[in-house]
Amino acid sequence: MNVVVFGAGSLGSLVGGLLAREHDVTLVGRDPHVSAVREGGLRVSGAFEFTTSPSATTSVPDAADLAVVTVKAYDTPEAAAALVDCDLGSCLSLQNGMGNEATLAAQLECPVLAGTCTYGARLAEPGHVACTGVGEVALGPREGGSSTVADEVGVAFDDAGIETVVADDVHRRLWEKLAVNAGINATTALARVENGALVDGPGGDVAAASAREVARVAREQGVDLSDEPVVSRVASVAADTAANRSSMLQDVDSGSRTEVDAINGYVVDAAAGEAVPVNRTLTALVRAWERERGLR
Ligand SMILES: NC(=O)C1=CN([C@@H]2O[C@H](COP(=O)(O)OP(=O)(O)OC[C@H]3O[C@@H](n4cnc5c(N)ncnc54)[C@H](OP(=O)(O)O)[C@@H]3O)[C@@H](O)[C@H]2O)C=CC1
Ligand SMILES: CC(C)(CO)C(=O)C(=O)O
Numbered sequence: 001m002n003v004v005v006f007g008a009g010s011l012g013s014l015v016g017g018l019l020a021r022e023h024d025v026t027l028v029g030r031d032p033h034v035s036a037v038r039e040g041g042l043r044v045s046g047a048f049e050f051t052t053s054p055s056a057t058t059s060v061p062d063a064a065d066l067a068v069v070t071v072k073a074y075d076t077p078e079a080a081a082a083l084v085d086c087d088l089g090s091c092l093s094l095q096n097g098m099g100n101e102a103t104l105a106a107q108l109e110c111p112v113l114a115g116t117c118t119y120g121a122r123l124a125e126p127g128h129v130a131c132t133g134v135g136e137v138a139l140g141p142r143e144g145g146s147s148t149v150a151d152e153v154g155v156a157f158d159d160a161g162i163e164t165v166v167a168d169d170v171h172r173r174l175w176e177k178l179a180v181n182a183g184i185n186a187t188t189a190l191a192r193v194e195n196g197a198l199v200d201g202p203g204g205d206v207a208a209a210s211a212r213e214v215a216r217v218a219r220e221q222g223v224d225l226s227d228e229p230v231v232s233r234v235a236s237v238a239a240d241t242a243a244n245r246s247s248m249l250q251d252v253d254s255g256s257r258t259e260v261d262a263i264n265g266y267v268v269d270a271a272a273g274e275a276v277p278v279n280r281t282l283t284a285l286v287r288a289w290e291r292e293r294g295l296r
Helices: 010-019 033-040 073-082 100-109 148-159 170-191 202-220 227-240 249-254 262-272 277-292
Strands: 001-008 024-028 040-045 048-052 055-057 063-069 085-093 112-117 119-126 127-135 137-141 165-166
Touching: 001 073, 010 040, 010 048, 010 063, 024 148, 033 055, 033 202, 048 127, 055 227, 063 073, 063 127, 073 085, 073 262, 085 100, 085 148, 112 148, 112 170, 112 262, 137 148, 137 170, 148 165, 170 202, 170 249, 170 262, 170 277, 202 227, 202 262, 202 277, 262 277
Parallel strands: 001 024, 001 063, 024 055, 040 127, 063 085, 085 112, 137 165
Antiparallel strands: 040 048, 112 137, 119 127
C-alpha cells in the first residue's frame, strides 16, 4: 500500500516507521526531522529496534492509497486543507479527541476512517522515534459498521506488525477514549502530577466525575456507554500508566498549546447547554493557562 503519514511527529513517525517495513510510506513533517530521515533513515527504538527508510517531505505528494493523519487536533483543519489536492483512496485519523474525522470528511472526497491508538511514541531527536508502549490500533468506518476500505487498511496495518482491530463500533470507542482523556489529561495537567497520582488520590474523584459526564453526553447522543465501565477504565489506565506524564501535562511542561478543545471542550460543546460542570471547569482553566501563555 502507498501511505502518506501527515504529521510526522511522535505518533506519525512511529506508525509510519512500522508501516514502512511493509509498505511504501511518505512521512510529511517538519525540518530538521524530515532532513534527518532523508539523510540517515528513521530509527525506531524502545519496544522495537530497527532503522527504516521511508520517503520524507514537508509537502503532500500528489496521490496515495491511504493518508494517516497524526497532527495534533488543533492542526486538523490545516491537514485537511493540505490533503485536499492529494488523490487519496482513503484517510484514517489516529488522533486523540473528537471531531477530527468530521473535519477531514468535510474537505476530502475519499472515505474517512476513524481510529484509536494506544501505542506510545516520543520523538527522541530528529530521525529517531522511541516506542514507549505497544498498544493497539482500532479502526473502522467513522459512521460505524463495516467497509471494504476499513478491512483493507486493517490488513495493511496487520501485515506491518501493528496490533490492529477492525471495529464496527469505532465511534463508541472514540467516546470511550474521550472519557479516559477527559478524565486524566486536564486533571493531571492542571495539578502537575503523573497519572498515578489519580489512583486513590483527590484528583481521582475529579477524573471520575469528568468521565461520568462524558458517558452521559455520549448516551444523550445515542452511544452505548455506561458510567461505571468508563470510571473503572479511567482508574485502570491511570494505574497502568502511573509513571506517565499525560500528553496534556507534557504540553504544559513544554509551554505548548494543548488538545483541550478537542477533549474537554468537545464535551462542553456536545452537551449543548446541559450541565457538565467538571468538563466546563477543566476546559476553562486549561484555556486560561493557554491564553496567559499567548497560545490562543
Ligand atoms: N504520542 C503518542 O504517544 C500518542 C499520540 N496520540 C495522538 O496523536 C496526535 C499526534 O500526537 P503526537 O505525535 O504526540 O504530536 P506531535 O506534535 O509529536 O506530532 C505532530 C507533528 O505534526 C507536525 N505538523 C503539524 N502540522 C503540520 C503541517 N501542516 N505540515 C507538516 N507537519 C505538520 C507537527 O509539527 P509542529 O509541532 O512543528 O507543528 C508535529 O511534528 C495527537 O492527537 C495525540 O493526542 C495518540 C496516541 C498516542
Ligand atoms: C492514556 C493517556 C492518559 C496516557 O497518558 C493518554 O492518552 C495521554 O496522555 O494523552
